[in-house]
Amino acid sequence: MFQNSSCFTPNLQPAGLYIHIPFCVKKCPYCDFYSITDGSLHPAFMNALISEMRMTRDPNLTFDTLYMGGGTPSVLDAKTIEKIIETARQSYEILSHAEITLEVNPGTVSLKQFDGYRCSGVNRLNIGVQSFDPVNLQFLGRIHSGRDAHAAVTWAQKAGFENMGLDLIYGIPNQTKKSWLMDLKLAVESEPQHLSCYILSFEPGTPLYRDRQEGRLKPLAEPQVCELFETTLEFLSHHGYVQYEISNFARARTGSSGLKGAERNRSRHNMKYWKFAPYIGLGPSAHSFLEPRRYWNCADVEKYIQDLDADKLPLAGEERLSMEQLMIEAIYLGLRQTKGILIDIFDKKFGVTFKTMFKDTIAVLESKGLIELSQNRCALTSGGMLYLDSIAALFT
DSSP states (O other), X not given: OOTTOOTXXXXXXXXXXXXXXXXXXXXXXXOOSOOBOOGGGHHHHXXXXXXXXXXXXXXXXXXXXXXXXXXXXXXXXXXXXXXHHHHHHHHSEEEEEEEEEEEEOTTSOOHHHHHHHHHHTOOEEEEEEEOSOXXXXXXXXXXXXXXXXXXXXXXXXXXXXXXXXXXXXXXXXXXXXXXXXXXHHHHHHTOOSEEEEEEOOOOXXXXXXXXXXXXXXXXXXXXXXXXXXXXXXHHHHHTTEEEEETTEEXXXXXXXXXXXXXXXXXXXXXXXXXXXXXXXXXXXXXXXXXXXXXXEEOSOHHHHHHHHHTTOOOEEEEEEOOHXXXXXXXXXXXXXXXXXXXXXXXXXXXXXXXXXXXHHHHHHHHHTTSEXXXXXXXXXXXXXXXXXXXXXXXXX
């Protein structure tokens, strides 16, 4: 089936660099990303991170994105962020026009900090607003208020950031269409370049998951979640935001040609994950992908520090993906994007004929209005996007 495949040909796209900052002021009950609240480990972590950067140099890669996520990276001051960026530039070939993103949470930042972050080399912010509603913020366990969220956005703009994304969460128990529309309205009023709107998920191992399992909370009913999803698409489209991935929207802008386009406002780093680009992950729990190899670090700050102190990389595991596994991932990642799977690229990569191989599956999904097939594109409809996981599974 894969005789003529170029599947394992090295990917020549510029790579992405992800740095996981594993510290939070407080753990949110819905979050399953690895983090701790012990700030006393900041100095030791920084020393370990610098060692990991120096030990993982790869002269064969160039990078055009650097993303500092977490956790809550904004618990670190501007000088520390500057040191991270400086060391990354010394250790890797990071292009001069690279997108350098820092995740920040309201309640952990000030105007002075934003000024410092901008001077340190950060040129894109991702602000974890999640909601402006006090009831929702309390449910989500956030440490900030709606006023804090407004202040963070205002300070970021005053500091000169011209590339800013906001994260929002919906599908919260008892949430109404009216309250979600208010969150969207308040978000677009500040005209951020990017919006990520995530449906609340109940991840195993989180307090929220346990509350659901033990009957302490009742999730929002599926029809209501679907209504909020459709509301999101309609409202953001009306206000000039273009959906390019299930949860991600870029603000349209007028270019020199006079045509509107939102491509420049997309998260270039997140696109790496969806386009099979290579990426390196540093810090506890971070994952890396150099096709066909995926590997990941231990999810333990203290072990991470100990391993690097001993000049040992803190790897927890790795796998080499088969061509079949890569094909399944290509389908899943392609369907996440509004442009869908580009069939000619898929056929060339895997040495197959997509339309023939999945003819029956496509026919069933088309008949249900969940997928659209054109000459060179297979994409989910807006109705199909809510069922990505189950639809993608039909292609296996």
